[in-house]
Amino acid sequence: MEYRLKRSGEACGGCAVEFCVGQSMFSVLELAAEQPLRADYCETCFDKLRDEGREIYAFWKTRKTSEGRARRVVDYPSLRELFFRMAQIEAVEYRKLSYLMALILVRKRFLVIKEFVTQGGVDFLVITAKDRPDALRIEAPELRGPEIADLTGRLRLLLDMDLEEVAPQGSGTAASTAADGPGAESAPAT
Numbered sequence: 562m563e564y565r566l567k568r569s570g571e572a573c574g575g576c577a578v579e580f581c582v583g584q585s586m587f588s589v590l591e592l593a594a595e596q597p598l599r600a601d602y603c604e605t606c607f608d609k610l611r612d613e614g615r616e617i618y619a620f621w622k623t624r625k626t627s628e629g630r631a632r633r634v635v636d637y638p639s640l641r642e643l644f645f646r647m648a649q650i651e652a653v654e655y656r657k658l659s660y661l662m663a664l665i666l667v668r669k670r671f672l673v674i675k676e677f678v679t680q681g682g683v684d685f686l687v688i689t690a691k692d693r694p695d696a697l698r699i700e701a702p703e704l705r706g707p708e709i710a711d712l713t714g715r716l717r718l719l720l721d722m723d724l725e726e727v728a729p730q731g732s733g734t735a736a737s738t739a740a741d742g743p744g745a746e747s748a749p750a751t
């Protein structure tokens with residue numbers, strides 16, 4: 562899949578001017594119909610974008626460094642918000658990214674897997690969160706190691722976050738992922 566963010570951090574997505582070291586830029590995440598898009602803009606083009614009323618899901622300000630760009634610290638609550646948003650979008654790329662985000666968030670105990678179900682030959686993860694009344698069913702596409710790595714790379718680029726790679730979940734591992742601990746949604750209320 563062709564990603565518009567191949568040249569991320571190199572040139573403005575609006576006027577195409579090349580960024581120089583130390584220059585401020587705005588990274589913008591848009592949830593387009595088929596796939597999420599990230600592009601970097603100079604301040605002028607970013608202002609223009611906002612004036613046009615383009616629907617921006619998130620943006621963050623960053624600066625070009627001599628090594629390229631510094632990755633942001635992973636912000637799990639934001640990732641969790643994005644997960645719930647992306648999980649509502651039907652396109653294939655969103656389904657894959659939602660699944661990957663679910664794996665990451667479950668591992669970090671920001672979400673809990675309630676169960677695995679198979680329906681019509683398709684596997685689903687059933688996700689629960691204490692602040693959501695209904696359990697959420699997420700398609701669990703069969704992804705091999707290299708695909709997970711590729712998908713993780715795309716998510717890192719999209720969000721500019723230094724996400725670690727996770728292993729795909731099998732139906733036998735649900736119990737261990739729901740283990741209690743700090744922030745566990747399954748922890749008993751005291």
Ligand SMILES: [Zn+2]
Nearest residue numbers: 573576603606
């Ligand atoms: Zn520009």
